[in-house]
Amino acid sequence: MANTTVWLVVGLIIGLVIGVAIGYAVMPPKVITKTVTVTKYVNVTTPVTTTTTVSTAPFAVGAAGTLKFAFTDILNVMQSMYPGITIAPAMFKGSGEVAHTEATTQQFSVVASADTTTIPSVLFPNYTNYEIAFGITQMVIIVNLNTTAGQEVYQLWKQAQSYPPMSAQYNETWQEIWQIIALNSSTVVGVSNPFTDPSGYQAQCVVKLAGLAFFNNASYLYDAIYGNPSKYMMRNTEIDLLTLMASGQVDFILSAYESNAIPQTQTYHNTVFITLPPFINLGNLSYVNYYHQVSVTWTENGVTKTFACNPVVYTITIPFQAPNKQAAEYFLLLLYSPIGQKILEENGIQPIMPGIVYGNYSAVPNAIKPFVAPLSQYPQYASIFPSQG
Template sequence: MWLYLAVGLIIGLAIGAGVGYVAVPRKTAAITATKVSATTTTMTSTASSAPFTIGAAGTLKFSFSQLLSMYKAYNPSIVEGQPLFAGSGEVAQKEATTQVFSLVASADTTTIPSVLFPKYASYEIAFGVTQMVVIVDLETPAGREVYSLWRQAQQETPMSAEWNQTWERIFDIIALNSSTVVGVSNPFTDPSGYQAQCVLRLAGLAFMHNASYYWDAVYNNVNKYQMRNTEIDLLTLMYANSSVQFILSAYMSNAMPQTEAYQAKGFNMTYITLPPFINLGNMSYVNFYHQVNVTWTELGQTKTFACNPVVYTTTIPFSAPNQQAAIGFLLLLFSPAGQRVLESYGINPIVPAVVYGNYSAVPAPLKPFTVPLANESYLSSIFP
């Protein structure tokens, strides 16, 4: 069945290419491509009656759920397993221990290679970019003040002295005000945990010329933040008792639908966007993002994280129970309809999608929509 879908989607993609879909802006200076040893493990096709189960970053829940509904409509005979939308690290670890997923997707470029290469997978496909935002509790005075200042900043000239001062006031309230508490995810289970720390370091560097300025104020004060495994737990805290006024571990891709859902319940929350040089969502600022990194220690384990753009990646594991369904799902994702779904949730598609790792292991039907990293060497610095 997926072969028929593949043919239709390939035709649709060919038409879509004519009108043009979002592509990552290219840099003029080339960067040496990262070399990865090829893995010779062969992916074996399995019967299409096997369950098709996705394990993906929690922030992909909304876009992927819509794509799954579309895919099921195209292929009503597909047996769909219960998807897992959770922290990228948790999803990858579950695949490593259970091999239950036909498709794995992460909210950064390092989780799949670090957990699944080379035993469980040998490539990842970077297919979209989103940006960090801050979810704001408008039920609180501090939240209302930050939102008012943010609206003011939208009317000011970017990079002007006035604009810089407004953003300094915003981060002062979020990070320095002793009466406010921020919600963050655990860096070891959810990439948005360390990416939120990257935002604070970049804000300190940009506005105060000190990358530690806001980070120290938050993370050196245990009363200043509440940490949970995922941002979903943080939203529950905000909704239940306003015990956090700002959620720093948030992407556009989840903040848009989640704040709308809580507003529908009568809870007054929203999200604010951030300047591109600190939001980890603009490929043009990769070099600036890389001026900072994050080191975190928990339970005796220490890890250092690079501050890369928020790039979504995916792979079909070697032991995928239904490889054919996974290929069909990705063909839908690469189609014009699939790209529009991503865009509707604040995810800018990477066109063509970029493969890190063993390009020869990418299934043949996906190759017309992907290129090896060597062909897009300007992106090499955002991969391991």
């Protein structure tokens, strides 16, 4: 990561470009504004002073917990570029919890989810009417190397990397891996709640796809884990599961994305993450039809929901009642800037460019439209979004 000075200089350069792009944007109604003078640098030696109108309303982000690391970096750049914007503490929780908080409080200027269904199901049509798919990550498994089972799985995984995909040795090795994770009575897995966080049902999708791919039975591994309450420990969001692993309560975390596994395994001693084959990791748009061979159903407190197994796509929206819509546009422009795209990649998120807009494309701010396109231009991806019928 570049040092603070370099980030600031580069950020100021990008800030000038963004300022020109949106300098004529219409301010949202009913927002108190003030005018401040900001000095931006075209290069190290030539300062250029511009006048930028900045809203005094606080700017708060509500986002999936696994976006914490990437979005915090982007917010830091944004703060250095626009010191006149008051950036309120962000909420990084399960996507469902974030969306329901927005529906209750209307406190966020930006809402982002780790799937394509949460924002439409919770916030359409009263709180927003579009979402932008801006990145994709993959499911991984975080492994506790302090346990014998964790060490065995990690060694087997390293062996699997040397075999041709779908060869007999490859398949047999993955069968051994899943037998230790799912069928060994002494191992415990950590998962998140499907009702509060997409990684909960996405982990279930991975388990079903692994059963289908390696045991020719989608229910085989799933029933072994989720049919046995002593086999798993569940929390509301995947970012809460590392504390269970650190205390030795779980051997494997199934509700994990590469986007959170990269920084978390650097922080937590003796943990690693293993990647999964593309046909089960929900991280490859080329396998959408294969992923759709399975779905998952979960019941909690008398409520039953069925979830489609889609790629792990991050989406974002600016709600109707965003307290600071102007700052929200700045944030999205930063997200699509070279700096923002690099930050996503460094955090295990592959940018989707142009972003794919589901819902009302005309509601997308004009400043953002050069970086996005309506879903109608990408009909091959229509099946990963909710039906518009």
